[in-house]
Amino acid sequence: MQRWFKLVLDHPWVVMGVVVVLTAFAASFLPRITFDASIDAMIPEDDPVLLELMEVVDDFGTQDLFLIAVQSDNVFNPAVLKKIHDLAAELEALPGVAEVQSPFNAQKVTSGFWGIEIAPMTAELPQSPEEIEDFKKDILDSPYAGRLVTADGRGAALFLELESLSLIPDLSELMGQIEEIAARYAGPEEIHVVGDAYILYYTERAMKQDLLKLVPFVVVIVGAVLYATLRSALGIVLPLVTVGTSVIWTVALMIWQGIPVSIISMVMPVILVTIGIASSIHILNKYQEALSGGLPKRQALEQTFGAITSPVVMAALTTAAGFAALITAFVEPIREFGVLTAVGVILAMALSLSLVPAILMLVKEPKVRLAEDKPAREGLLTRILLSFVHWAVYRPKRLVAVVVALLIVFALGAGLITLESNIVNYFGASSPVKRATMVIEEVFGGSMQIAVVLDTGEPDGIKDPAVLAELVTIQEYLNSFDTINHATSVADVIRELNQAMWDGDPEFYTLPDSPEAVAQLLLLFSMQGGSGLDSLVTYDYSRALVTAQMKTLDAEAMGQVISQVESFLKERYGAESGLQAYLSGTPKVMQRLMNRYVQTQVSSLVSSGIMVGLIVSLLMKSVVLGLFSLIPLAFTVVVNFGIMGFAGLPLDAVTSMISSVAIGIGVDYAIHYISRYRWEAASGQGTAAALERTGTSAGRAIIFNALALIAGFLVLVFSHFRAIAVFGLLISAAMIVSSLAALLVVPLLLNFSAKRQLRKG
């Protein structure tokens, strides 16, 4: 290592040159950055639940709802009807929009004296009072009541069907157009847009806005922290250049690997900037100390890096290990984030040990402030820190009692944790998408589509009236949930046609009694130009779909509904039924993700604990000390879950990473404390004295370090995403807890083990 620094200090320009060239190369990747906030992207491509959904999409077309709702005092008013009509026409004209189902063009089967007709609800826009009255009666008597127009006439909906994604050159452009059109038609009526594609677009835009806002913000905050600690221009610029370079390299690596920015990796720059500055602070502090000792620049730098390398490497390795542990996660973007951030941390470390000495060699040494003569011995902070040590040393039983009591309380809170995987719920209640979703669900009964596939295993199997009756049973079962509405299937079409064949007599809204009758009604349907069967039944009539609209629920309720439906299907369609039925759709994918958050949590927690413990043990050559450094972290993790439980903050893709991140970063405090204690104890003073000195000196550094991190992480509170804001708050809380735990629990453990050794010896 010494040889390395000799090389760097001998050729600082070479080092600078290499870094500049590499950074310029990396920066050339940045314009190719892509974003992906989709739920599907969160799940591994070969996951069975996702594959099942793909198969359903392949057989029956898209399973994503895209809904535009118009809310008005009364939609049955000539002006409002015209507005809805024009809005639909304008949306339909957009390239990329395949079809717009509106209250006007919704297909109805009628039976009049002129014959059976399958035609749009109305041929012309109803404008006169009589026309409107007829139209109102027609649509409210139809299956579309409640779906396209609410019974109270206060809301109307348009269902958009998009072209398959391969035919849409620029989805975000299309979404922007839809958003613009909706905004233009709004007022006095409210117009809401809800659809997976739109939410995705909105989310990705929010991500970009977040990045543009949060990254400069964290640079300013961290710059202020640096100024407060180091009070020099070099002290601000050097750490920021180091972390900035590491961020550019890491992001370039991500782009090179074809990884899009996800709602999770979005926080990476803020995290890297925040945690990356600590090593620079340490280095500059030590350098100033060496300079104030009267050493010339070159020697001062050699001494600085001789002393600082090992703690810098250790801190980086443990932090990287904490992030790398996320590779055990199920959710793909979490894995990507974990690995990339780990790489970023290592890169920042490498820069601290190459770029930083090179720059310091090139610039004039900073003005040395004389070592302050009044080492804040009288200061409040020192008194507090001393009292921590005294508490740990002189009243260990009390401290243990308090720690255990807190552990029990927060462990109880952890039991209250809920899960969340719906991206809409990642936004706060005031966000437009969240509000639009809530309004649409309130008025139209659901914004997500769920689907049950019924598979007969043989061509024409669906034409069997007994099978159609099963579709009706499934529909009725789904509709029996408060949170599921408008379940439909091909059985509805058959019943409508049968009724039409019997002169529209409502008594004949029934299934006919033979497969032949079904086949002939379907023939009538296609002869009359009926459309829409493709989304309800496969071309060979072997499989049919029951679709329904579902409300966005909190994760637990959604999990309950899904497992209830699944056990209903499993029970009813066992092996002897000859039928197979399964549930699919986005809600199912969300539930799959949610179940895996818990697994992510447990696996990343365990693996980060093991990795960090191992690294500390190896570096300190002591398993006991490795364990000691983990104990404050275990406490931190329990407290974190307790806070989440008590505060009702859900475990989601973002918050499920907190434990690993807290372990990776928080272990530094314990390492710092233990290293300093060993150094102090080696000088032969008593345990209590060594702890006092450690507690006040290392304690100070730990508190300042924690405060700097908290200042950086709190920037996340200003994110568009509630989930990320919560992450920022929780990780800040974890920094407070883990630093306090290091200051209280570590001396307790060190004192305890020293006494034991004394007794043994």
Place this chain on the structure above:
Amino acid sequence: MSLLVLAALLVLSWTALAQGPTGQEILDELSFRTILSGSGSAELTMITENAKGAQRSYELQVYVRMDEEGDAQFLEYLAPGDVRGTKFLSLKPKDGESQMWLYLPALGRERRIASHMTGDSFMGTDFTYEEIGGSFDYEEDYAVQRLQDQVEQGVDCYLLELTAQGSAAAYDRVLIWVWKDKMVPVKIEFYGSGNVLTKTLTLSDFQLVSGELIPHRVVMANNMEGTRTILELTKVSQEEVSPDIFTVRNLRR
């Protein structure tokens, strides 16, 4: 008249001769016989294919009568078994309202069904009623122009381009490949607004029936939806069909 002008005229007329008939002349001479045009009966297989290539196959017995009173069609499904016996009657009197009737044997009921405007899909296939009836009335709505000859389906063809004149035309542009030797179309491409290819009709397997050349395989591809409808004639007769066939009473028989 100067010699020069005379020479120019000669060259011009010689060029015209070498080019053969004009587009209009070809169109006038063209024999447009699709399956359901004229009077007679046929047995045919109708295959509908969705965008993924999955097929549904039906066998139909078709009776057609065109006379001074109007057009009449009577269709009976022979297969598959579950729609066997389903019958469809379409009456288009010269003066009077079109009527369509459907008989579903499994329900034992016939019902009148709303008659479609021309231009609507025939029996839910990729053909319009107009196209299936062979009543391409291009001359009124289109201007014709002859393009460079081409070989299509292995035979020498004239290539005609029909461009819409006025708003009554169903398509913006139509290309017709005409088999020179037989003066029958072998391929027709239909272009919608924006000059987008919407449908392609391919006619093949021409056989002489009562002295007329009739395509026994007709494929209409919907280039927008990716669907296809294939009609294959198995039996054709040009014999006159009795008017008694075309009655509502006959549906139940």
